[in-house]
Amino acid sequence: MDEPRRQEFHQKALPLLNELYGVALRMTRNPQAAEDLVSEAYARAWKSLDQFQPGTNIRAWLYKILTNTYINAFRKKHREPEKVSMDAYERIEDFHFYNRIASQAGKSPDPFDSVVGKLTNEQFEKALESIPDEYRAAVVLYDLQGLSYQEVSESLEVPLGTVRSRLSRGRSLLQSALWKHAEDAGIVKHNGGDSPRWVKPLNYFFKSKPGTENVKSA
């Protein structure tokens, strides 16, 4: 491999290592498997660097290699595709998490700080992990890493329509899992029916807290 290519790879691909490792970790849910996956993906990228078109998006290209590697090697080896009960899915409406929070908080100033701000990193990761692989991968690539529909479609090797339906289901499952974590953590009250109740009076939740994030712009 000639020196200019080595330079290009160093400059463009190596700085993405942290980011790709994070995505691999979320896909495999296992640090050792994530390392193996990233390592394999970089080896493939390096070998096929002459196929990379200079000036095109190297990040999307690496995601594609990473995800293809994951689907074709790791997933088959490690686990069978999971089936989500569509019954369970059909009961989850769009914006489930927001709706449930809003239905309790009414015209509260900030439902975000009151619930989302109280969930820990671990609870977020657990909620993500609870989504079946193919749905989680779509949500991670599109909603979290900001790839386009087309790029996700090429990464996951499925048609655009499938990308959209996986995103829709994945988000619903994620939001439902987040609500459940909020219940389990006692942030909102466990509830058997459709109208969850707060454990404490609303004003307890809506006091502004130092250290909680405060992004207001949409």
Add this chain to the structure above:
Amino acid sequence: MSNCDKVLHHIYEYLNTHDVTDALSDEIREHLEKCRHCYDRVTFEKRLLERLRRAGGAPCPETLKKRIETLVKNF
């Protein structure tokens, strides 16, 4: 489809920014300035995604960095 339905239908595309035209993006932005209902939802989803992004902050292990560097050197 009402304006509100349209915004909620495209909320994640709007946040992702790739799969909306400039015209649609402008239309949504203008609607958000006028509609508190949609503004609250979009803001909530946006912050939720930002929070999720931050939750997975495990840095790449040194062993992996070494593996990749060795790989590149040996080619």
